[in-house]
Amino acid sequence: MTKVTMTINGKSVSRDVEGQTLLVSLLREDLHLTGTHVGCDTSQCGACTVHVNGKSVKSCTMFAAEADGAEVKTIEGMANADGSLNVIQQAFQDHHGLQCGFCTPGMVMAATSLLKENPKPTEQEVRVYLEGNICRCTGYHNIVKAIMAASGQDVSAIAAE
């Protein structure tokens, strides 16, 4: 067991973890932050995407011990201070960017990283950036549309089929 301390969604958290404890296990099983999902557990689907020191990582493919001292942000920390949905989350709702919602936490975290790196991405850039986030329901069109809308761009011309 090693003691790790990290800031999760702005709150300092300390826990004893085993070497093989994954970051996602710490988040979900120990801290009950179950908004971070496990789809594949093999670093393919991106449902487990969280931010560590401001960067997207797959929390199923990182050990909790590696996040010692880090700032971690999960989907639970994304809403506005008053509890309302933030711009990206609201855009997913407005543009029907989710169906079952299983991939959505990872999509929102990935979209947040994208818009930080590239505030006005093209449709193609959004699609390429989401390469590691798999959605089995929507066919991606409305996810792309939601992210474009959240970046303040006009999405009326983007096909919705």
Place this chain on the structure above:
Amino acid sequence: MYAFDIETPTTIADAVAALKADEAQPLGGGQTLIPTLKARLAAPSKLISLARVADMQGVSVAGDTLRIGGATTHATVASDAAQSYPGLAALAGHIGDPAVRNRGTIGGSIANNDPAACYPAAALASGATIVTDTREIAADDFFVGMFETALAEGEIVTAVSFPIPQAANYQKFVQPASRFSLVGVFVAKYADGVRVAVTGASEGGVFRWTEAEQALSSDFSADALKDLSVSADGMISDLHGTGDYRAHLVKVMTGRAVKAAG
């Protein structure tokens, strides 16, 4: 996963010392090792994380050489080598997806020597030098075979030094499910000749296509390849493509890389 401990040394000397422990193994970005551990294909007693070793981080240029610390992530190479060695930065920027690039490291990729990995092609085509805690190894001697390198037990890749070419390009024919290369070709043009390295295709892992190197060294154009052919002997044949298909792709991808390198 079987149980193990994790240590996070901050110097190369401490990392090497920690790796002397029985069944200790280095941990780079974990993007290959963690899936391996989950499948119980490895049972280390201890993982020695290299992520906090300061001397293994970052990208620097000295004269005509680009040096990349062994624990530098693909994302950092993609952004910080874009000026000095754009062909290499572009390769790094197309490994996996953004989250994989934020964790995966050049040292881990080179040490793992997956037969479809991207960095081995760049290292071999650039005539790079692999720097370890004890010695320097020429890329030509480093990649021994599929998942096999010249590294000794407990030896770590602390840096990779790339001579910066006049022109270079990497063409990756992506296997759509894994996003690894089905065939990838890195072409690099230097004052003293052209080097061509192929990944994804051969059962022996990354290799140099010497006939193409000779042809391209006297005429750096896709046309120079037209009379060459690649044998399907020893090419990987699987459900994603036959050996013949891969052999064909080697020539096509080399031509595209030459065109793109200009």
